[in-house]
Amino acid sequence: MKEQEWKKEEGGTQGRHDEKSGMRNEITRRTFLRSSLIAGAAAGAAVNGLLPFIQTIEVAFGADSFSFAWISDSHLYPKTLNTRFVEKTERAINEVKAMKPAPDFLIYGGDLAQLGDPVELDLGAELLKSITVKKYYIPGEHDWYLDMGDKWMKLFGKPNWTFDHKGVRIIGLDTISRGPDYWSAKKMSQQERMGHMATLDGSVAGPWAGVGRDQLDWMSKTLSDWPKDKPVIVFSHNPLYEYYPPWNFWVRDWREVQAILKPYSKVTNVHGHTHQVLYNEIGSMRSIGMLATSWNWPYPPEGVPVLTTPMVRVDPGDHFDGVGWSKLAMTAADKVNNEYMMWRKDVFAQTQVDSGTGDNTNQILSPRFADRP
Amino acid sequence: MKRTLLYLAVPALCLALFILLSATPGMAHKAKHAPEQLKAFDDVFMEQVRIGDLLFHGDAATEKKMKTKLSRTGMACAMCHPFAVDNHPHEFPKFQEQINKFSTLRDMINWCIEKPNEGEKLDPDSDAMKALEAYIYWSNRGSKLDPGRH
Numbered sequence: 001m002k003e004q005e006w007k008k009e010e011g012g013t014q015g016r017h018d019e020k021s022g023m024r025n026e027i028t029r030r031t032f033l034r035s036s037l038i039a040g041a042a043a044g045a046a047v048n049g050l051l052p053f054i055q056t057i058e059v060a061f062g063a064d065s066f067s068f069a070w071i072s073d074s075h076l077y078p079k080t081l082n083t084r085f086v087e088k089t090e091r092a093i094n095e096v097k098a099m100k101p102a103p104d105f106l107i108y109g110g111d112l113a114q115l116g117d118p119v120e121l122d123l124g125a126e127l128l129k130s131i132t133v134k135k136y137y138i139p140g141e142h143d144w145y146l147d148m149g150d151k152w153m154k155l156f157g158k159p160n161w162t163f164d165h166k167g168v169r170i171i172g173l174d175t176i177s178r179g180p181d182y183w184s185a186k187k188m189s190q191q192e193r194m195g196h197m198a199t200l201d202g203s204v205a206g207p208w209a210g211v212g213r214d215q216l217d218w219m220s221k222t223l224s225d226w227p228k229d230k231p232v233i234v235f236s237h238n239p240l241y242e243y244y245p246p247w248n249f250w251v252r253d254w255r256e257v258q259a260i261l262k263p264y265s266k267v268t269n270v271h272g273h274t275h276q277v278l279y280n281e282i283g284s285m286r287s288i289g290m291l292a293t294s295w296n297w298p299y300p301p302e303g304v305p306v307l308t309t310p311m312v313r314v315d316p317g318d319h320f321d322g323v324g325w326s327k328l329a330m331t332a333a334d335k336v337n338n339e340y341m342m343w344r345k346d347v348f349a350q351t352q353v354d355s356g357t358g359d360n361t362n363q364i365l366s367p368r369f370a371d372r373p
Numbered sequence: 374m375k376r377t378l379l380y381l382a383v384p385a386l387c388l389a390l391f392i393l394l395s396a397t398p399g400m401a402h403k404a405k406h407a408p409e410q411l412k413a414f415d416d417v418f419m420e421q422v423r424i425g426d427l428l429f430h431g432d433a434a435t436e437k438k439m440k441t442k443l444s445r446t447g448m449a450c451a452m453c454h455p456f457a458v459d460n461h462p463h464e465f466p467k468f469q470e471q472i473n474k475f476s477t478l479r480d481m482i483n484w485c486i487e488k489p490n491e492g493e494k495l496d497p498d499s500d501a502m503k504a505l506e507a508y509i510y511w512s513n514r515g516s517k518l519d520p521g522r523h
């Protein structure tokens with residue numbers, strides 16, 4: 001019964017197989033991006049369709065080849081509380097250092113700390129010190145809402161930035177600092193403010209993820225002198241589309257972001273925050289979700305983009321399972337590749353029963369209420 | 374079978390019935406239910422859901438009150454199971470690979486306390502266990518019963 005359902009879905013997706021390279025049914029940890037799929041791609045949230053193969057999209061990027069690495073969502077606690085997140089961050093760092101050739105740069109994609117504690121942020125900065133290639137940082141909500149980014153900015157500088165690298169315009173966005181004020185009226189302590197922000201399924205912090213008018217204007221200006229057919233990579237903590245707002249798997253002004261990016265034909269967004277394998281296309285923008293080093297999040301019961309090949313179910317007894325980092329490359333053959341460095345053999349689900357979305361249609365969930373007044 | 378029913382019954386409701394029974398011996402189920410009574414039953418249930426929600430989210434004060442130590446890693450259940458996702462209360466009882474035995478939801482709650490959380494297992498009949506169970510069921514209400522599903 002279940003097997004049949006799986007087969008049916010598999011049958012329905014044949015048009016997306018990469019016939020030339022014969023990758024039917026062969027699933028690896030790589031995400032090859034090629035433009036051939038852009039036409040007719042689904043936009044926004046849609047029901048997940050369990051595609052038993054890798055995403056393949058060709059990108060005529062006209063850029064020199066280079067590679068870079070991504071680490072994010074380490075959620076470090078002070079070492080006195082637990083060291084498991086430290087161990088996993090160290091493992092990712094050591095693997096980045098072992099990359100041959102070395103990556104051109106590292107993006108640290110936010111949520112370095114768990115509760116914005118200066119001890120946690122210092123610990124993270126210290127660990128990352130041993131990576132000697134150029135590093136760029138964007139903040140996550142867990143880094144920010146204790147002191148509203150004071151410590152983070154002292155360590156890492158401005159939360160949004162831009163630079164050009166080998167023919168690609170690269171933008172780092174701050175999607176976390178513009179949360180509407182939920183704390184002043186309730187006279188919350190800094191710790192209480194941080195606590196609500198750190199509760200993914202809480203109801204108090206509301207739709208905090210956003211880019212903001214000022215940063216949207218900055219983004220437009222940054223792109224204004226860039227040719228429309230040249231590649232752009234946008235790094236953000238949150239996904240730049242509406243995925244599952246109840247867990248803030250979005251930015252609330254994603255439509256404005258898309259409006260700015262729309263004229264550019266080669267945009268790739270790489271984001272953290274969702275702690276899981278994700279892939280989506282909105283217009284000409286491709287969006288790739290990164291793994292956390294700390295822990296993985298189950299897929300929500302709805303809204304998983306149809307273009308996502310879901311990751312496997314995770315073994316709760318092994319805290320190195322379902323997590324990791326990413327190697328990304330812009331190749332001379334004009335492709336952007338993403339390779340999930342998940343610490344296990346199979347990254348993508350081969351059958352429904354082993355899929356992280358396998359139970360999705362069978363779960364109806366309700367928001368919590370104990371944190372409401 | 375009997376067990377399944379037991380786990381589906383809301384434990385708090387039994388408690389309320391019991392209280393009612395002792396107040397008016399022999400009257401339960403013989404007189405029509407007044408709206409206030411139904412509300413009282415619901416209040417008892419939702420109070421357990423609330424306590425379970427707080428425990429599930431690692432609320433320190435509630436843990437102290439219930440004398441539980443559900444985690445030693447700093448991680449609460451909700452950090453891996455937001456909205457009690459992937460708790461699948463509607464799939465129990467079932468064979469559970471991790472424990473290598475036919476298991477109930479309570480078995481699996483205890484397994485997650487012991488393994489990923491490195492906390493202290495609960496007495497399966499304790500108030501804290503029942504509250505966690507109430508929260509997990511309530512959060513997943515509307516999901517289709519599918520016992521045995523992996």
Ligand SMILES: [Fe+2]
Nearest residue numbers: 073111140273
């Ligand atoms: Fe995170």
Ligand SMILES: [Fe+2]
Nearest residue numbers: 111140141273
């Ligand atoms: Fe985050």
